[in-house]
Amino acid sequence: MAALPDYRPRQLSLGPLEAEIMEIIWDLNIVTVKEVHDRILADPDRELAYASVTTVLNRLAQKGWLTCNRAGRSFTWSPLISRQQAQSLQAYEQLNRFLAIGNPDVVAAFADSLDQASVEQLEAIAAKLRAARKAREEP
Numbered sequence: 001m002a003a004l005p006d007y008r009p010r011q012l013s014l015g016p017l018e019a020e021i022m023e024i025i026w027d028l029n030i031v032t033v034k035e036v037h038d039r040i041l042a043d044p045d046r047e048l049a050y051a052s053v054t055t056v057l058n059r060l061a062q063k064g065w066l067t068c069n070r071a072g073r074s075f076t077w078s079p080l081i082s083r084q085q086a087q088s089l090q091a092y093e094q095l096n097r098f099l100a101i102g103n104p105d106v107v108a109a110f111a112d113s114l115d116q117a118s119v120e121q122l123e124a125i126a127a128k129l130r131a132a133r134k135a136r137e138e139p
Contacts, residue, residue, distance in 0.1 A: 004089060004092055007080060007081060007085075008064070008081075008089060009064035009081065010062075010063055011063040011064065012089060012090055014063075014065075017048075017052075017056055018060055018063075018065075020040070022060065022079070024040070025066065025078070026082070026083040029078060029079070030076050030078045031076065032074055032075065032076055033050065033053050033054050033077075034050075036053050036057070036077075037053045040053070065081070066079060067079075098110075
C-alpha cells in the first residue's frame with residue numbers, strides 16, 4: 001500500500017485555473033509560461049492573458065505545488081509532487097473532513113446508502129489496511 005508522500009504543499013486547495021495548469025505541468029513535467037499559455041489557448045474558445053498564467057504559476061509556487069528555476073533569461077516551472085501524490089493527499093484530506101463530522105449516525109447513514117460496488121471497494125480498502133497494520137506490527 002502506498003503511503004502518503006512526505007512532502008505536502010502548504011495549501012492543498014486549488015482553484016479551477018490552478019488545477020488546469022497543474023494538469024498541464026504534470027503532462028509536460030517542466031514548463032515555461034509560454035508553453036502553458038499556448039496549451040490553454042489551443043482551445044479556440046479560450047482567452048487568457050499571458051500575465052495571468054504567470055500570476056497563477058507564482059501562486060502555485062507560493063502554495064508549495066511548484067518550484068521555479070531560472071534558466072538564462074527565462075524561468076521554468078516543475079511540480080513538487082506527482083499527480084498521484086496530489087490525488088492521495090486530496091483524498092486523505094476529504095476523508096478526514098468527512099470523518100470530522102463526528103456524528104456516527106451521519107457516517108452510518110452515508111455508508112448504508114452505498115451501492116454494492118462501493119461496499120466491495122470499502123471492504124477491499126479495509127483488508128489492505130488490516131494487512132498493512134499487521135505488517136507494521138511484525139518484526
